[in-house]
Amino acid sequence: MSVQERYFKGNLPGSELTSFKLGGMVELWQVSSLTELKELLSYFRENGRKWRFIGGGSNLVIDDAGLSEPVIQFSRSSAFSVAGVQFSSSSVDDFLNERFLDHRKNPSTFRAGETVEVFCGAACQLMSLSRESAAIGLSGLEFAAGIPAQLGGAVRMNAGAHGSSISKVLSRAWVLDENLTLVERGFEEFGFGYRESGLRPEEIVVSVGLKLTAGDTEKIMRERKASLDYRKETQPLHLPSAGSVFKNPESLSAGALLERNGLSGIGDGEISFSSMHCNWLVKNSGNAKAESVFRLVKLAKKKVFDSEGVELKSEVIFWKS
Numbered sequence: 001m002s003v004q005e006r007y008f009k010g011n012l013p014g015s016e017l018t019s020f021k022l023g024g025m026v027e028l029w030q031v032s033s034l035t036e037l038k039e040l041l042s043y044f045r046e047n048g049r050k051w052r053f054i055g056g057g058s059n060l061v062i063d064d065a066g067l068s069e070p071v072i073q074f075s076r077s078s079a080f081s082v083a084g085v086q087f088s089s090s091s092v093d094d095f096l097n098e099r100f101l102d103h104r105k106n107p108s109t110f111r112a113g114e115t116v117e118v119f120c121g122a123a124c125q126l127m128s129l130s131r132e133s134a135a136i137g138l139s140g141l142e143f144a145a146g147i148p149a150q151l152g153g154a155v156r157m158n159a160g161a162h163g164s165s166i167s168k169v170l171s172r173a174w175v176l177d178e179n180l181t182l183v184e185r186g187f188e189e190f191g192f193g194y195r196e197s198g199l200r201p202e203e204i205v206v207s208v209g210l211k212l213t214a215g216d217t218e219k220i221m222r223e224r225k226a227s228l229d230y231r232k233e234t235q236p237l238h239l240p241s242a243g244s245v246f247k248n249p250e251s252l253s254a255g256a257l258l259e260r261n262g263l264s265g266i267g268d269g270e271i272s273f274s275s276m277h278c279n280w281l282v283k284n285s286g287n288a289k290a291e292s293v294f295r296l297v298k299l300a301k302k303k304v305f306d307s308e309g310v311e312l313k314s315e316v317i318f319w320k321s
């Protein structure tokens with residue numbers, strides 16, 4: 001079978017690939033192992049094609065005109081887990097769906113306060129990982145309850161909430177670089193900041209090691225629940241969105257700035273700034289266009305800059321060809 005036959009999944013609308021459920025058609029290509037990923041990237045390189053990489057699609061708005069570049073994704077079942085210290089290039093190709101602990105450790109023998117390294121493929125769902133690690137008494141991912149990311153996307157964005165973020169628990173990651181070389185990168189070799197990781201545009205996170213701390217399962221569960229309850233009370237989770245639109249500037253939260261500049265509830269009927277959480281744009285109708293998002297983002301930036309002198313920066317990523 002040709003590369004195209006093996007990995008091309010068809011032309012799909014942005015509505016099927018992103019949590020905002022917006023945007024035109026894209027070519028979707030899926031791979032399930034590091035070997036396949038390298039093969040596909042080499043193929044695009046030979047054919048002079050630039051590409052993009054998508055994780056959970058929860059921080060993206062795709063242009064209504066679609067994209068000319070192919071979009072690569074890890075297939076749902078893929079999880080490039082790395083067997084801890086026994087890491088070797090072949091073990092990266094192990095096709096494991098389950099996230100797993102360092103195999104030498106048994107959850108029933110954790111000592112309180114012990115640090116446990118957990119290895120996961122980049123395609124694993126952050127929310128499931130948060131839930132499953134909590135269930136075996138590992139603390140560190142309580143903040144991630146309710147973040148609909150894949151682990152790789154969460155590393156790229158340094159996803160965070162409630163004063164924590166992925167960078168606080170990441171020990172290392174295996175990254176495929178621009179030369180198609182798999183490199184192990186320790187925490188200190190990233191350039192983590194607020195919603196940024198220092199990863200270069202063409203680098204792809206393949207596997208991640210997280211340092212979690214053994215603790216009291218009930219307490220961890222309570223914290224996760226508090227975090228989820230807070231989201232339900234304060235965020236418009238019933239409508240499609242990409243979460244917070246703007247990064248919080250140092251002065252005041254983006255939501256508060258937008259609110260005091262009259263943007264709450266403002267929109268065109270199809271897309272609007274949520275009256276529940278003003279820093280969220282939400283999709284109110286099936287016909288909504290990405291163009292409405294671009295227009296509202298521009299409008300909000302101008303209003304806030306004109307009246308406050310603050311330049312809002314997008315947290316959401318806009319994909320246009």
Ligand SMILES: Cc1cc2nc3c(=O)[nH]c(=O)nc-3n(C[C@H](O)[C@H](O)[C@H](O)COP(=O)(O)OP(=O)(O)OC[C@H]3O[C@@H](n4cnc5c(N)ncnc54)[C@H](O)[C@@H]3O)c2cc1C
Pocket residue numbers: 019052053054055056057058059060122146147148149150151152153154155156157158159160161199203204205206237241242243244317
């Ligand atoms: C309901 C809701 C709640 C949210 N709450 C939060 C929150 O509390 N905190 C927060 O920080 N964010 C939040 N977000 C935003 C979003 O979930 C995060 O930004 C998340 O990290 C995006 O991960 P993803 O896998 O969906 O990435 P995508 O949206 O698919 O991609 C985002 C970027 O990451 C890159 N990327 C994806 N996978 C990889 C990979 N394996 N290697 C390298 N680059 C990759 C993409 O190329 C793109 O540049 C929320 C979004 C929604 C819809």
